[in-house]
Amino acid sequence: MEIPRNFLQARILNQVRRIPRGRVATYGQIAALAGHPRNARQVGAVLRALPPDSDVPWHRVINAAGQISQRGGGTGEQIQQALLESEGVWFDEQRNRIDLSVFQWKSP
DNA sequence: GTTATGACCCAAA
DNA sequence: GTTTGGGCCATAA
Numbered sequence: 715m716e717i718p719r720n721f722l723q724a725r726i727l728n729q730v731r732r733i734p735r736g737r738v739a740t741y742g743q744i745a746a747l748a749g750h751p752r753n754a755r756q757v758g759a760v761l762r763a764l765p766p767d768s769d770v771p772w773h774r775v776i777n778a779a780g781q782i783s784q785r786g787g788g789t790g791e792q793i794q795q796a797l798l799e800s801e802g803v804w805f806d807e808q809r810n811r812i813d814l815s816v817f818q819w820k821s822p
Numbered sequence: 823g824t825t826a827t828g829a830c831c832c833a834a835a
Numbered sequence: 836g837t838t839t840g841g842g843c844c845a846t847a848a
Contacts, residue, residue, distance in 0.1 A: 722845080741830055752843045758829035759845070775829080783829040790829080826848085835839075 722750060726760050733774040736802040737819035738812060740778045747821055758783065773797040774819075780812040 725748040732747075733739050741754040750756070761772045762785070773794040777783045782791045795805065803817050 742832095745830085750844090752831090753845075754830040755828060755843075756830090756845055760829095762829055763846095772829085777829080778831060785829045788829085794829090824848105827846085828844105831842090833839105833841095835837105 722748065722753070722756065723760050725749060726757050727770050730757075730761075730770050730772065730775060732821070733771055733819050735771075736817075738774050738776050738798065738803060738814075738817050739819045739821075740814070741775060741783075742778055743818075743821070744775060774801075776812060780814045781810065 726744060729744045729747040730739075741757040742751070744757045745751055745754045748757075757775065761770075761775060764770055764772055782794050784791060798812075799805070803812060805812055
């Protein structure tokens with residue numbers, strides 16, 4: 715039977731919800747967990763379209779460089795960093811970067 | 823139907 | 836360690 719296209723979006727959101735508190739995941743990681751390793755960009759596209767009242771922990775998704783992806787003119791980056799710090803994720807003082815070897819979520 | 827864009831990733835230089 | 840270029844594919848116009 716046919717699979718709806720927006721099912722990919724549901725898969726992605728489902729994986730983002732699995733990220734434990736105090737951990738982070740990369741876009742590529744989420745895409746791979748959703749079964750589409752080449753669709754890292756779509757993860758970002760889905761997160762951008764999220765409503766503010768969503769229960770999805772979008773702030774726990776960062777890029778492979780361990781940094782918050784810049785969205786061009788938005789203030790969401792600062793909110794994201796504040797949320798992560800409130801969960802115990804610390805940024806490197808000089809690089810503004812998260813140590814993925816410590817904080818990256820290891821999916822079972 | 824085509825073209826442009828993007829909260830990305832990776833290998834090579 | 837950093838910078839560059841190519842690729843990938845869903846969404847919007």
